[in-house]
Amino acid sequence: MPAHHQSLTWSKNMSEHHKSQGKRLARRESALKKADPRLKIIAVVVWSFLLALTEQIGAAMAGLAGSVILAMISGLPAKDILKRLLTVNFFILFLWLVLPFSFSYPGEVMARLGPLEITRQGLRLTCLLTIKGNAVALGAIAFFGASSVFELTAAARRLGAPEKMTAIFVLMFRYVQVIGQECARLRLAMKARGFKPSMSMHSYRSYANLIGMILIRSLDRASRIHAAMRCRGYNGRFWLSGEFNFKKIDWALGSLMILLICGVLAFAFV
Amino acid sequence: MHISEGVLSAPVLICGAALALGGMAKGLRAVGEDDIPKAAVLAAVFFVASLIHVNIGPGSAHLILSGLIGLFLGWAAFPVIFAGLLLQGILFQFGGLTVLGVNTFNMAFPAMALGLLLRKGINSQRKAAAFAAAFICGGGSILLSSLLVALALFLTGREFKFVALEIMLANLPIMIIEGLMCALVVGFLAKVRPALLTGEALGFEKPAKA
Numbered sequence: 001m002p003a004h005h006q007s008l009t010w011s012k013n014m015s016e017h018h019k020s021q022g023k024r025l026a027r028r029e030s031a032l033k034k035a036d037p038r039l040k041i042i043a044v045v046v047w048s049f050l051l052a053l054t055e056q057i058g059a060a061m062a063g064l065a066g067s068v069i070l071a072m073i074s075g076l077p078a079k080d081i082l083k084r085l086l087t088v089n090f091f092i093l094f095l096w097l098v099l100p101f102s103f104s105y106p107g108e109v110m111a112r113l114g115p116l117e118i119t120r121q122g123l124r125l126t127c128l129l130t131i132k133g134n135a136v137a138l139g140a141i142a143f144f145g146a147s148s149v150f151e152l153t154a155a156a157r158r159l160g161a162p163e164k165m166t167a168i169f170v171l172m173f174r175y176v177q178v179i180g181q182e183c184a185r186l187r188l189a190m191k192a193r194g195f196k197p198s199m200s201m202h203s204y205r206s207y208a209n210l211i212g213m214i215l216i217r218s219l220d221r222a223s224r225i226h227a228a229m230r231c232r233g234y235n236g237r238f239w240l241s242g243e244f245n246f247k248k249i250d251w252a253l254g255s256l257m258i259l260l261i262c263g264v265l266a267f268a269f270v
Numbered sequence: 271m272h273i274s275e276g277v278l279s280a281p282v283l284i285c286g287a288a289l290a291l292g293g294m295a296k297g298l299r300a301v302g303e304d305d306i307p308k309a310a311v312l313a314a315v316f317f318v319a320s321l322i323h324v325n326i327g328p329g330s331a332h333l334i335l336s337g338l339i340g341l342f343l344g345w346a347a348f349p350v351i352f353a354g355l356l357l358q359g360i361l362f363q364f365g366g367l368t369v370l371g372v373n374t375f376n377m378a379f380p381a382m383a384l385g386l387l388l389r390k391g392i393n394s395q396r397k398a399a400a401f402a403a404a405f406i407c408g409g410g411s412i413l414l415s416s417l418l419v420a421l422a423l424f425l426t427g428r429e430f431k432f433v434a435l436e437i438m439l440a441n442l443p444i445m446i447i448e449g450l451m452c453a454l455v456v457g458f459l460a461k462v463r464p465a466l467l468t469g470e471a472l473g474f475e476k477p478a479k480a
Contacts, residue, residue: 045367052276052283052368084362091274094436104432125429132276140367144360152360164298164306169353171310172317176357179311179318199325204447208454211319211335215455216463222311226304236303 030075032146036250037155037242043257044143050264051136057124059267060131066260067138074142081141088137092130099126149173154242167238171225179218186210273369273419279426286422287371293348293378300345300474309474312342313350317357324451326443334444336377336415337408337452340385341392344473347385351378372422380414389472392456400460401453408452409445416441 032040047070051063071081098104101113105122112118144152150170157166190206197203278286301309316339323330339347352374359366366373384407391403420434459466466472 048275048367049283052278053280054276087362088274095274095277095433098432098436099429105429122429129274129276133274136275136368140359149357149360162298164301164303165294165349165353167306168301168310168313168349169356171307172313172353173357175311175314176317179314180321183318183322197325199327204324204450205454207322207324207333208451209458211315211322211333211451212455212458212462214315214318215459216466218311218315219308219466222308225307225311229307238306 030073030146031249031253032070032074032142034247034249035146035253036244036246037147037151038159038244039246039250039254040143040147041152041155041159043253044140046261047139047143047257048136050261051132051139054132054264054268055128056268057128057131059264060128060135062267063264064131064135064138066263067135067142069256069260070142071138074146076142076145080145081138084141085134085137088133089130092133095126095129099129150240151242154240155244157240158242158244163238166240170238170240175218175221175225178221179214182217183210183214186213273372273422275366275368277426277430278369278372278422282422282425283368283372286369286373286375290348290352290371290374290378293345293375293382294352297343297345297348297350297378297382301349302474305346305474309343309346309350312339313353316350317354320354324447326447331444331447333451334377334412334448335408335451335455336381337384337404337411337448338455340378340381340383340411341389341404341407341452341456342385342472343382344386345382346474347382348374348378351381376415376418376422377411380411380418384410384414386473389469392460393467393469401457404453404456405449407449409449412441412445412448416445 047066051060051067054060054063100118100122102109102117102119102122105119105125107119107121109117110120110123150173153166153170153173157163187210190210195203195206197207316335319333319335321332323332336347336351339350343350352370355366355370355373355377359370388403388407392400392407394400394403416438420438423430423434423437456467
């Protein structure tokens with residue numbers, strides 16, 4: 001259903017993946033990219049919750065403006081950002097289908113659309129949710145687009161995330177590439193044998209066989225990974241590399257975040 | 271099945287996060303140090319599988335396979351589904367941080383419960399019974415998850431009841447496909463590698479032998 005799932009392309013090997021990911025996520029050096037990932041995690045969590053819980057349209061608009069500033073200092077190409085926001089708005093479309101109308105939100109009728117009545121309260125709520133949704137998403141796009149997954153995981157570990165959780169996450173991220181390639185290869189083989197997806201039992205059975213096959217191969221792979229880890233002295237500790245230091249740019253980013261948060265709060269309480 | 275950000279109220283978000291944290295703590299305890307590669311690889315498999323789109327009527331939907339996750343992982347479904355949702359949020363960069371707890375619980379709890387409940391069923395000697403158990407596990411997980419999504423919306427405000435209804439209806443065809451896919455995958459494994467479906471291979475509740 002969501003179109004973004006297709007946007008992920010698997011590259012041929014890990015190093016190539018890093019290169020292409022580096023290119024895709026942050027083409028230019030940027031303030032947000034250079035900032036301490038620990039600060040980025042805290043900032044994006046606080047910022048997301050603050051905006052998600054906003055009840056006033058004014059505060060939500062201030063949040064959206066703040067997220068636009070964050071997107072500007074992220075150094076991400078505007079086209080990529082807009083493409084991702086489109087996905088978010090696809091979900092918000094579901095709200096617009098029912099929420100503004102009197103049958104789901106009774107209130108003061110302000111306009112009619114055929115047999116449907118649009119209520120002031122319903123329309124206000126839908127607008128608020130749309131602005132909030134976009135503001136939160138834009139902020140997250142800016143922060144995550146300007147960080148690498150490994151950097152974020154190491155920072156999360158340093159901030160106290162459980163070791164097993166971060167280990168599962170890092171290994172999963174690595175093997176999503178490998179298993180993704182394997183899946184692509186098997187699907188290419190299916191296509192070469194004339195498989196055309198349709199709404200038929202044959203089609204579903206073929207997909208189920210594909211998934212079953214990947215499951216078997218991957219579980220075999222898991223025991224090889226475990227053996228390889230043991231060979232390298234794995235004893236339950238899972239090390240993540242990452243040097244963190246709080247630099248001048250972090251003080252600047254921290255101050256900016258406090259400023260933006262105060263801005264949103266000012267709109268919320270005035 | 272995702273709830274977009276900024277919709278749910280604070281109490282619902284906090285409740286969801288607390289429940290998800292509890293489930294994750296129990297799930298992580300079940301995963302021993304030597305089980306980490308297996309858990310991570312299974313997480314990767316289900317992540318990759320969720321990128322596969324299958325045809326339903328005129329459109330298509332991506333697979334979720336939460337029932338299968340529950341069968342294979344039990345309580346460990348919590349950390350694995352959390353990791354999947356988080357990676358989705360970071361990789362496709364639409365975030366989802368504030369709803370991560372609610373979404374994790376909504377997906378992982380039904381998967382875990384049905385997975386643990388039906389593990390014996392999928393190993394039934396009678397083929398029809400095994401098929402039915404796997405179908406219920408796959409379809410039932412989606413059904414219960416969409417009910418939990420509807421509940422989260424309903425607890426936020428009465429005005430969301432039609433949005434909740436919309437989500438339930440949109441999930442009906444997905445429920446059937448998921449049930450079917452879960453049953454077919456289990457059927458394939460029963461033929462090709464039945465050892466994977468036995469009690470010792472499924473889940474992490476017992477310490478794995480090195």
